[in-house]
Amino acid sequence: MAQHNETGKQGEAEAVRYLRENGYELVAQNYRYQHAEIDIIAKKGKLLIFAEVKTRTNLNYGNPEEFVSFTKAKLVMKAAEHYIFAHGWMHDIRFDIIAVTLAGNEFNSKHIEDAFS
Template identity: 80%
Template sequence: MAQHNETGKQGEAAAVRFLQENGYEIVATNYRYQHAEIDLIAKKGKLLVFVEVKTRSNLSYGQPEEFVSYTKAKLVMKAAEHYVFAHDWLHDIRFDIVAVTLAGANLRINHIEDAFA
């Protein structure tokens, strides 16, 4: 497996742990709809959170969250809309980014709530 794929998997695992430690229940991972994918779908009370996880092993080119493009955000929103209707979700939703930096043994997580607003 390519190194960037392994880094991404480590980042997603770290994001899952972080969210669970902060009271979120993970309801889906890698949810796909057409060409769109949502990395994590989490629930906290009556709030459903669609999470894009971005992981970097160094910050030479910028912070991980800077790599969530407008196009990616639109695809996540499209898949989220499908999920909401397919699961008859009638409560609030939010779009977050969990930015993970894996630099050697150091792990840094930046949780950005309401990132697509």
């Protein structure tokens, strides 16, 4: 596996740990619909979040959250719409970014709520 794929998997695992530690329940990971993928779907009470995880090993080119493009956000929203209708979700939703930086063996997670608004 390429190093960037391994880094991404580590970042997603850290994001799941972070969300669970903060009271969220993991619903799904790597949910796919057509060409779109949602990294994490989590729930807290009657709130469903669709989270894009971005992981970087250094900040030389910017913060991880800066790499979520408009096109990526639209794809996540399209997949989320499919998920909502397929599962009959009738409560609130939110789109978040979890930016993870990895320095050596230390993770730093930054949770950005309502990131696509």
